[in-house]
Amino acid sequence: MNTPTPPLSISAVERETGLSKDVLRKWEARYGFPQPLRDEFGERIYPPEQVERLRLIKRLMDTGMRPSKIVGKDAATLLSLAATRHVAAPQSEALETRAVELLRQHDPEGLRQTLYRMLLRQGLARFVQDTISPLNHAVGEAWARGELEVYEEHLYTEAVQWVLRNALAALSDRQGRPRVLLTTLPEEPHGLGILMVAALLALEGAYCVTLGPQTPVAEIANAVKAQAIDVVVLSFSIIYPPRRIPPALEELRQRLAPAVEIWAGGAGTARLHRAPAGTRLLPTLEDALAALGQWRSAHAGLLSSVVSVEATSQT
Amino acid sequence: MNTPTPPLSISAVERETGLSKDVLRKWEARYGFPQPLRDEFGERIYPPEQVERLRLIKRLMDTGMRPSKIVGKDAATLLSLAATRHVAAPQSEALETRAVELLRQHDPEGLRQTLYRMLLRQGLARFVQDTISPLNHAVGEAWARGELEVYEEHLYTEAVQWVLRNALAALSDRQGRPRVLLTTLPEEPHGLGILMVAALLALEGAYCVTLGPQTPVAEIANAVKAQAIDVVVLSFSIIYPPRRIPPALEELRQRLAPAVEIWAGGAGTARLHRAPAGTRLLPTLEDALAALGQWRSAHAGLLSSVVSVEATSQT
DNA sequence: TTAAAAATATGTCATAGACAAAATGGTTGA
DNA sequence: TCAACCATTTTGTCTATGACATATTTTTAA
Structure with a gap:
């Protein structure tokens, strides 16, 4: 009834698991796993069980584990490790x-x-x-x-x-404030997070522009100017290397006018200690709403003069 | 104003152009292009102009040209080649x-x-x-x-x-006939084509299920059964290797009940001479409408008994 | 404790050659 | 004239091994 899953070539495994060919070969040499069979031409073929384990390993690594700790483990152990990772029991x-x-x-x-x-x-x-x-x-x-x-x-x-x-389309209000631009950086393909934040902010009356994922920094800067944006929201999923988040935020910070706020959300930001200067972390969705509230109170008296502020900030 | 485009590493070029690292290195050795500079560690760095040319080359190859004919050519020549490719002048x-x-x-x-x-x-x-x-x-x-x-x-x-x-959502009519399933095979990531066909067919009263791209054959078979599908439409873009289309269609043909029609559309099918037995090619959008008309007339007398036919075809 | 330095782990890149798979071109047979 | 076949060439992918940059952890010093 289900898919019969034949053994896979190394490129197929790369596609399925997201682990590059180089990595697959190196692990084989270093950790003794995976241990693919060979076809008639001496090329690696990976049985479904091994692909399965590789998938699990990839998933665990995306949550911060290191290969040396887990590449050797069998499927059962990996599953139990995965289980201990999430605490919150789903209610529904x-x-x-x-x-x-x-x-x-x-x-x-x-x-x-x-x-x-x-x-x-x-x-x-x-x-x-x-x-x-x-x-x-x-x-x-x-x-x-x-x-x-x-x-x-x-x-x-x-x-x-x-x-x-x-x-979002129903909520879109071009007069809404703040004007928020939501996107992800080029290395971050996951775009669901920004939509979720956009929905919450739009509901509270913000004007949200969702650019879709993987926007180069230079282009974010362009869009901010062109659309008189007040706040840029970036999303970092769990797969984004945590160490690279602060430098990325700092670079963006330099490229934008100081008046433009930068908020960083998504599961990837939960592991960060503190935000780089001039940026703000939103590890949870509630934080996004809180940030919105604070922006509003900070700009409460200025809302009438917003137009002129925008005009000057576009230089 | 525009992106400054710094020189790129080999992985970056792979990402940008869709040409694998192996291919980039082999072309360098075989055709003398690209000819990347080297950084302080001896690693390849590709100037933007070369990336540009590579992008053009990839595009031309996707339309069927061979590397040996075009990898040597300079950017201007490539552009003129690209220009001669499309005949139809855009009207608007x-x-x-x-x-x-x-x-x-x-x-x-x-x-x-x-x-x-x-x-x-x-x-x-x-x-x-x-x-x-x-x-x-x-x-x-x-x-x-x-x-x-x-x-x-x-x-x-x-x-x-x-x-x-x-x-499509507005047109969706669960009573519509035929019941059409639209998707692409796992190697085909482009999903716009099926939406376009779905729109045209739905407009004519067909019931369309769009599965999104990259559905394994086994899963298509499941869906066909589960949803009592009359016609499966597959889309092949220009990047799908033409030689692989007939075997792929034949495999699907074997997995589905003979009563279920298989139509293959998209630019990739334009280069095929004829359709494998039991399938039909739709090189243009008009062909899709024609096929729908023919299905209708072939099943005109049977429409009242469709329900029982479905019931038996699901065994 | 915090910070810097050393050690280790890990991924990416390089080279070079073998070879399967795809495409081309010519030949044969309907 | 066209399609099917085969030989030849082209082209992409794979193997193997080693170097080494970069990331992470551990150790040492402040």
Whole structure:
């Protein structure tokens, strides 16, 4: 009934796991795993079990573990390690399993509908915080366990984006303040986070421009000028190397006028001690709302003179 | 004003151009191009001009040219080659340049609006055929000339998807016939084509399920059964190796009940001589409409008994 | 404790050659 | 005239091994 999963070539494994060919070969030499079979031409072929383990290892490494600690471990140990990683117990198991089920049945329409109904029932704010957030985790873990294929994760992402963008379109108010630009840096492909933040901020009356993921810094600077942006929100997922976040933020800080605030959100920022000067961390969605409130009170008296401020800041 | 584009490392060039590190090194050895400089550690660094040329070369290769014919050529020659490739002169230059402009200004909202207004003015069918199709070309070429960054192309894709999905949602009719499943195979990442076809078919009253791109064959078979699908539409873009299309179609043909039709569309199918037995090629969008008409007349007398046919075909 | 320095771990890059897979071009047979 | 076949060439991917930059951890000094 399910996919029969034949053994994979090294490029296929690279595609499936995100581990480069070089890394796969080096691990084999250094840690003795993976240990692919060879085909008739002496080329590596990886049995599904090993691909499975590699997927798990990749997932654990994305949460900060080091290869030497985990590459040797067997699948069971890896799974238990993965289990100890997340503390928060999901409150609405039912929805999550239902969503994963719909994914597996390839019913994108049904998934969108389910999500949209949930949105109507809960309201946008609770929907984003209590439903989408845990769902993201559930889907991510299902994928790491090999229960979902890559394209099924795509399906999920598309459905969520669809629902959130719809909501955003309805909320869009060009007079809203602050004017917020949301995007990710070129090395960060995950764009769901910014949509979630955008939804929350737009609900509170901010004007949100979501650029989509992977915008070069120079282009962010252009967009900020062109659209008279007050706040830039960047999202860093768990896969973004934490060490690279501060320098990236500092570079952006230098390129933007000091009046433009820089907020950094996403799971990747949770591991940071403190924010670089002139930037702000938003490890959770609540922090985004708090930051918005503070921006508002800081600019409360100035809102009437905003137009002139923008005009000068565009030089 | 524009991006300053520093010299790039070999991985960066791989990311930018889609040419693997192995290929970049081999071309250097075989054809003498690219000829990257070396940094202080002896590692390759590619000046922007060479990256530019590589981008053009990749684009030309995607249209079927061979490396030996073009890797040596200079940028001007490559551009003229690219120019001779497309015959059809775009009729509404204005719109195309306007869209590219909006992209460059990072105004996704504005782009969506422009597209949506165009849709309302022209109607969905003309919008897809006369506007989106040439726009796709224009954007693709702008990208090959280096006028757009990767993420700007994403922006475009997202905007078009947004507009088309919106239209599709409004048209969706669960009673519609035939029931059409649209997707691409795992090696084909481009998903715009199926949305365009879906829009046209849905407009004519078909029920369309768009699975998103990169669905494994086994999963297509599952979905076909689960949703009582009459027709599977696959899209092959210009980058799909033409030689692999027939075997792929044949494999799918074997996995599906004979009553389920298989149509293959997209620019990749234009180069094929004839369709494998039991499948049908749709090199142009008009062909899709024609195929729909023929399906309808072939099943005209049976439409009343469709329900029972489905019930038995699901065994 | 904090900070700097040394040691270790890890990923990326380089070279060079083997060879499968794809494409081309010519030949044969319908 | 066209398609199918085979030989030849082209082209991309893979193997193997080692160097070394960069990231992380540990140790040492302040």
